[in-house]
Amino acid sequence: MQDLMTVVDWSRWQFALTAVYHWLFVPLTLGLALIVAIMESIYMRTKSTVWLRTTKFWMTLFGINFAIGVATGLILEFEFGTNWSNYSWFVGDIFGAPLAIEGLLAFFMEATFVAVMFFGWKRVSPRFHLVSTWLTCIGASISALWILVANAWMQYPAGMEFDPAQMRNVMVDFGSLFSGIAINKFFHATLSGWVLAAVFVIAVSSWMLFKERNRRFASRSIKVAAWVGLAGIILTSWTGDGSAVEVARHQPMKLAAMEGLYNGHKPQAISAVALLNPNKRWDNNEPEYLFDISIPHGLSILAKHDANAFVPGIADIINGVEINAEGDTINTVSYAQRIAIGKEAQQYLRDYDNARKAADTLAMTQASTSLKETFKYFGYGYLDSVDEAIPPVALTFYAFRVMVIGGGWLLLFFIIVLICIYRNRWMQDSHLMQWICFLTLPIVYLVSQAGWIVAEVGRQPWTVQDLLPRSAAISNISASSVVITFWMFAIIFTILLIAEISIMCRQISRGSKTNFDKV
Amino acid sequence: MSIINNIWRLYFDGFREMSSLGRKLWILILIKLFIFFFIIKLFFFPNLLERDYDTDEERAQAVRTHLSVPDSPQPFNLDN
Numbered sequence: 001m002q003d004l005m006t007v008v009d010w011s012r013w014q015f016a017l018t019a020v021y022h023w024l025f026v027p028l029t030l031g032l033a034l035i036v037a038i039m040e041s042i043y044m045r046t047k048s049t050v051w052l053r054t055t056k057f058w059m060t061l062f063g064i065n066f067a068i069g070v071a072t073g074l075i076l077e078f079e080f081g082t083n084w085s086n087y088s089w090f091v092g093d094i095f096g097a098p099l100a101i102e103g104l105l106a107f108f109m110e111a112t113f114v115a116v117m118f119f120g121w122k123r124v125s126p127r128f129h130l131v132s133t134w135l136t137c138i139g140a141s142i143s144a145l146w147i148l149v150a151n152a153w154m155q156y157p158a159g160m161e162f163d164p165a166q167m168r169n170v171m172v173d174f175g176s177l178f179s180g181i182a183i184n185k186f187f188h189a190t191l192s193g194w195v196l197a198a199v200f201v202i203a204v205s206s207w208m209l210f211k212e213r214n215r216r217f218a219s220r221s222i223k224v225a226a227w228v229g230l231a232g233i234i235l236t237s238w239t240g241d242g243s244a245v246e247v248a249r250h251q252p253m254k255l256a257a258m259e260g261l262y263n264g265h266k267p268q269a270i271s272a273v274a275l276l277n278p279n280k281r282w283d284n285n286e287p288e289y290l291f292d293i294s295i296p297h298g299l300s301i302l303a304k305h306d307a308n309a310f311v312p313g314i315a316d317i318i319n320g321v322e323i324n325a326e327g328d329t330i331n332t333v334s335y336a337q338r339i340a341i342g343k344e345a346q347q348y349l350r351d352y353d354n355a356r357k358a359a360d361t362l363a364m365t366q367a368s369t370s371l372k373e374t375f376k377y378f379g380y381g382y383l384d385s386v387d388e389a390i391p392p393v394a395l396t397f398y399a400f401r402v403m404v405i406g407g408g409w410l411l412l413f414f415i416i417v418l419i420c421i422y423r424n425r426w427m428q429d430s431h432l433m434q435w436i437c438f439l440t441l442p443i444v445y446l447v448s449q450a451g452w453i454v455a456e457v458g459r460q461p462w463t464v465q466d467l468l469p470r471s472a473a474i475s476n477i478s479a480s481s482v483v484i485t486f487w488m489f490a491i492i493f494t495i496l497l498i499a500e501i502s503i504m505c506r507q508i509s510r511g512s513k514t515n516f517d518k519v
Numbered sequence: 520m521s522i523i524n525n526i527w528r529l530y531f532d533g534f535r536e537m538s539s540l541g542r543k544l545w546i547l548i549l550i551k552l553f554i555f556f557f558i559i560k561l562f563f564f565p566n567l568l569e570r571d572y573d574t575d576e577e578r579a580q581a582v583r584t585h586l587s588v589p590d591s592p593q594p595f596n597l598d599n
Contacts, residue, residue, distance in 0.1 A: 060540070067544035074555055081566035089568055089582045118541070119533025123525075167579040167586070349587040472586060475567055485563050492554065499547060507540065 008474050010482040011083040014489065018075045019456075020449055021493040025069025025500070027448055030144060030190055031197020032062040033137035035228055040133050042224075044126060053516045054220055056121075058201065059133075060507055063118060068500040073147070075489065083482060087463045087473035092168030094160050095150050098177065102146035110139030144193075145186050152182035154464050155455075156250045162375050162467075164352045164368055181246045185455075188239040191232050192448055195410055198229025199437075199444040202417060206437035208512050209428055217516035219428065222421050230414040237407060241302070247458075248303035248311065251465065253389065254458035255303055256314045257396040262288050266310035266323050270298025273401075276394055282315045282387075314393070318386050333377070335386040338466075342381025345374035379467045388469075391460040399453035406447030413440055 036059045043051035077099070080088040088095070116124060116132035124132070153159075159176025160169040171177075202225050205218035247255045255261075260276045261268070274292035300309040310323035320334030333341070348371040355363035371378075383389055417437070420427040427433055459465060463473040537545070568578040 064540075064544060067548050068551075070548065071552060071555060075559070078555075078560055078564035081569070082564040085567045086582055086585060088566075089578060090586070115530065115533065119529050123529050123532065164583070165579070166575070167582045346587055349583065353583055353587055476585075477567075481563075485559075488559070488563070496551070503540070503543070 006479040007083075007477060007482060008470050010479055010486060011079070011474060012470065014083065014482055014486045015076065015079055016456075017486065018072070018079065018489055018493070019452065021489075021497065022069070022072045022076065023449065023452060024445065024497065025065055025072060026144070027189075027193035027196040028065045028200060029062070029069060030140050030193030031195070031228070031232070032058065032065065032200070033133075033140050034194055035197055035201055035225055036062050037130075037133045037137045038224055038228065039221075040130050044130050050217070050220070050516065053514075054217055057217075057511050057516065058221070059117065060511075061204075061504060063114075064503050064507060065500065066114060068496055068503075072493070072496070083475055083477065084463065084473050085475040087468060089168060090468055090473070091154075091464060092160075092166070092170060094153055094157075094169050094171050094177070097171065097174075098146040098150040098153075102143055105142070110136055110143055113139060141190050144190055148186045148189055149177050149182045151455075152179060152185045153177055154462075155185075155459055156181045156246075157464050157467055162372070162378075164349060164371055165356075179246075180242070181250060184239050184242040184246055188236060188243055188451075191236040191239060192451060194228050194232030195236055196444050196448050198225040198232060198414070199410070199440050201225035202229070203437050203441040204508055206427075206434040207508070210431065210434045211512060213512045214514075214516045215428060219421060222417065222427060226414050226417045226421060229410070230418065233407065233411045233414060237411070240407070244302050245305060251459060252312055253314065253317050254391065254396070256312065256317060257391045257393045257458050258400040258454060259299060259311075259313075260288055260393055260397040261299070261311065261313040262315045264311045264313040264316050264323075266300075266327065267297045267308045268299040268303075268311040269294040269296045270302060271295075272298075274397075276397055278394070282318055282390065314390060318389070335380070335389055338377040338380040338389075339383050339386070341374050341377040342379060342383070344381070345371055345378045346381040348374065375467070377466060379462060379464070379469050379472070382469050382472045383461075388461055391458050396454055396458040399450040399457065402450040403447055403454060406443055406450065410440070410444060410447065 036055060039051060039055040039058060042048075043055050113132040113136040116129065117136055120129050120132060156179050157169070158179055159171060159173035161172050162168075163170045202222050205221040205225070208214050208218040244255070247258075256264075259271065260274065260280075262280060262282055271289060271292040271294050274289045274294075277286055277288060277290050280286045280288055297307045299311050301307050303309070303311050306325070309325070312322055316322070318335045320332045320337065322330050322332050324330050348367045352364055352367035352371060355361075355367055380389070413436070416433075417427065420430070420433055461469045461471070463470050534545075568581065572578045572581060
């Protein structure tokens with residue numbers, strides 16, 4: 001068991017490492033594709049060579065990021081088959097279908113039109129080139145859609161039935177893949193890419209202003225990026241609100257962890273700034289926070305869109321306590337009961353297996369029917385205690401605050417940048433403002449990664465919510481083999497990141513020495 | 520036929536006239552794909568169920584055994 005935990009832990013670290021690195025490249029591709037498409041559209045409208053040069057410069061940086069980032073996500077699929085073989089079999093075509101569509105349709109669409117973007121300037125008509133740029137942008141987003149739909153299904157498995165004969169979940173309703181969680185996740189993640197790319201463009205442009213090079217080019221770029229960023233952060237906040245409601249509905253434990261909330265109230269405040277009490281457990285009477293500044297009714301509004309709604313805490317969820325809209329306390333299924341039902345479901349699966357070996361069709365049908373009735377809590381059968389069902393509260397809690405507080409700063413940042421760039425010459429002349437723009441670049445990456453930490457750490461211990469915990473999803477492989485490949489990936493991805501940064505910096509430096517402002 | 524020819528010319532001329540940056544990026548992409556598919560995938564990341572079982576029925580049985588009796592050792596191993 002100890003070795004199994006090590007394998008699970010190393011496999012999780014490996015998956016986290018590759019996902020984090022992959023997500024360094026993806027949002028910049030998503031957002032920069034849009035910014036380049038907008039710039040090329042302006043060029044088509046104005047026919048100004050200044051805009052053509054602006055478009056080509058950012059398109060080159062898009063190309064560098066695309067080339068270095070492409071296929072980094074494939075590693076995650078390799079890991080499914082080796083480290084998480086039970087999981088990859090269990091999810092069946094539910095997970096396979098979106099990934100296959102992503103590979104066949106979206107990626108090829110994206111790759112085809114990327115070629116036209118870079119090779120087609122003198123070989124296709126300007127209009128066709130513009131269409132290709134937009135299709136690259138749309139293709140990248142569609143590509144993200146399928147990945148995020150697959151991820152959302154893991155958070156809220158719907159539209160499938162478990163078949164004990166195949167030992168897989170079989171898709172019965174394709175439309176259910178597009179749940180509220182999936183739609184919000186798609187827009188939230190994609191729009192956050194707009195925000196990240198906008199900050200990237202503003203930071204690079206600010207460097208040119210700092211160096212007093214290509215000032216008109218930099219100002220033009222900042223204007224486009226700041227508008228994209230402002231639209232992006234407003235829409236990201238909106239979809240974040242939608243995500244919170246969906247999480248409250250389908251993953252209340254994750255919401256409770258995001259808030260470090262153990263005992264819910266009606267109405268429930270939200271802690272704006274707080275320090276968690278490390279000694280707090282779900283079954284003791286320690287205070288939740290050592291220090292906190294709360295906003296009354298905040299979490300009720302955020303999670304339920306009702307200022308007086310009850311929001312359950314970790315202890316409430318474990319004990320199966322809920323308060324309905326009328327204020328009556330109602331009992332839901334406690335975690336102890338879920339574990340018992342899960343173990344019962346496992347017994348039905350064993351019964352099915354024995355009946356199958358004995359070729360007893362009637363017993364197979366009976367076991368299958370009983371399994372279907374208890375399958376909702378199948379995964380809880382792998383837990384030995386309710387404590388195992390609680391995600392890491394501190395990491396989820398602080399990552400959520402980094403995301404929200406950072407997001408708040410980004411909203412303010414884009415407003416300030418727009419005021420500075422339009423109303424006076426602060427942006428062009430103020431080194432302080434330019435420094436703020438540089439420093440916001442690491443912040444936006446941190447915020448972007450924090451969002452994924454909330455989404456993925458907050459849903460632990462599940463690989464598929466309520467159905468398959470990570471301890472059951474793992475393969476029987478040695479920890480040492482995972483350790484070796486972990487460090488191998490760490491080295492490969494670090495080299496790729498260094499290559500990205502150095503090639504980008506060289507290209508930006510070279511670009512800054514070119515006179516983009518000549519008419 | 521002329522459409523196919525145009526597509527061919529787009530790629531052929533595109534690669535031929537590519538800038539040094541473009542060439543560098545393509546070399547990087549090819550090295551990366553080689554490492555991913557011919558080293559990492561081949562030697563370190565086999566699909567265990569695909570490798571160790573011939574039919575889907577056998578794969579399903581292996582997963583069923585493991586998931587219905589959680590403490591049972593899986594019948595496949597990376598060291599096989």
